[in-house]
Amino acid sequence: MYSALFPENSPHHCVFKVEAAYDINGVPSNRVAEIYAWFDSIKSFDSKDDFTDMKSNMFLGFLINLQESILMYESTAQVRDGDLSFIGKTYGINIYSLELFFEPALHIVNALLRFSGSEQIDRNVFNYNTENIRAGLVRNNVSMSTVFPIKVVRTIKGLPLSYFTYSALREYKELHKYLIPDLVVLLGDLFCSAESVNSLADGNVFNQVAGECFARVNNIGPPESPELLDKYNNIHAALKRLLYRKSLDA
Incomplete structure (x- = not known):
């Protein structure tokens, strides 16, 4: 994770601050920019539009990528109904309690941003647990069988x-x-x-x-x-x- 934040550091060269960097097309070109981009994408889902099955799958995909690409950890928690599963791998992200993922995720990300001298993400304006999102996730992943590769674990009959x-x-x-x-x-x-x-x-x-x-x-x-x-x-x-x-x- 340190190498991802400070890719140019070596025993002979050391910097203590990293600014978000983008290429000519506005695509993030370093880890700090990727962090901002991921969270901006997740925030964009909180809207008054219907949370369709396509939007639901995209949202869940962002969460899995955030965990694997940015946070770089694997959950060791016991699998529960509502956990995300992708190609046979289960994640500790549960659609019924998004806060259990986002609260530590924001803490970790802000620690990384603070360590790199970058502006932290304002937790007060990052509303990830709205009724719109929660209802959409449950509706699209519990009450029907989704055709998308990201699945929600179902262990409770009925x-x-x-x-x-x-x-x-x-x-x-x-x-x-x-x-x-x-x-x-x-x-x-x-x-x-x-x-x-x-x-x-x-x-x-x-x-x-x-x-x-x-x-x-x-x-x-x-x-x-x-x-x-x-x-x-x-x-x-x-x-x-x-x-x-x-x-x-x-």
Whole structure:
């Protein structure tokens, strides 16, 4: 890593400050410029545009490249649901807890920039955990099978269907109100972090949550509105399947 920051240093020549350098086309030509370019690219994903599956895959690709090319370390953490996987290699980057990757990454990068005498990245303006990004990553990588080479590890059977239920409740605003808003909060809390998601790996915890959700929906009963009835039946059926998730493929 030192050689990457100070490629011209040797026993006979030593510099203590490195400025970001670019070629005539504006392409980074040293490690300091690469650091700025990577983080600028990642920041560009936080927009009001829909976080499509293509954008999701590009974003995850930037994270993997940042870890391998800039930070140069490998994770030794136990693999969990939500971790990134690329061509058989698993990374300690989890889509449910991006902060667990970005906070130490920013600390390491700013230490390198400070060591090279370069301007550090402002952590306060680097918003990597917005609802737009989080919802897009989960939607595109948990509730469907992606065709891209970057995969998200799935170890908890029934999790995609659980997310479908949560997503459907959020989408159906009228049904959301009909089925008690705290049901949406309950399911939303499950997808708020890698720790909460992976607590569902315990079959007893999963069954308790699924049973509680199903009981609430079942006890309220179907709505009188024909427009809401089909949506209610879909969610009711999905929760019922979760109670018997051994028959699910994923």
